């Protein structure tokens with residue numbers, strides 16, 4: 001499988017993100033910076049979003065199902081695992097995310113899983129690895145089995161970040177709003193609110209581009 005995996009450099013990732021956003025709504029990258037409607041973009045691409053408890057804890061945030069498959073989910077009422085049939089082209093978000101009301105983490109899951117769909121569907125569709133993208137590189141206890149897995153996750157994170165915080169819009173917002181804040185933390189807070197992302201995600205985005 002590894003020979004089929006392509007790894008893109010940052011400028012290519014940024015271009016892929018721009019193409020997706022422009023195709024959805026050209027104004028997204030031209031207008032005043034605002035939160036990217038990631039769930040609407042997912043739907044516009046014909047993908048299905050479902051919520052299930054993926055595990056009995058909130059360890060796994062999302063899963064992308066490339067081909068119709070049986071997926072293991074946790075039945076919270078009966079307190080046991082069960083399998084369900086899921087259509088190909090489905091993003092499953094962990095229902096714990098709804099319970100906790102953590103919108104930043106939910107949006108992170110959406111952008112990350114959408115990035116898997118964009119980058120990796122040609123690898124996983126029609127293969128025994130369908131429905132294998134169960135790992136979401138958000139928590140420290142996320143253990144990946146190989147360097148290839150880690151690289152796949154890094155690529156999904158890179159594209160996901162570029163989708164939800166397009167760098168041109170981030171810079172525009174930073175020079176309009178973020179830079180004039182009283183402190184670094186205030187800048188991060190203001191920017192995170194504009195893009196409706198977690199403060200940590202925004203801190204990393206700004207820091208990676210030497211804006212803070």
Ligand SMILES: [Zn+2]
Pocket residue numbers: 112116133134135136137153156
């Ligand atoms: Zn992932």
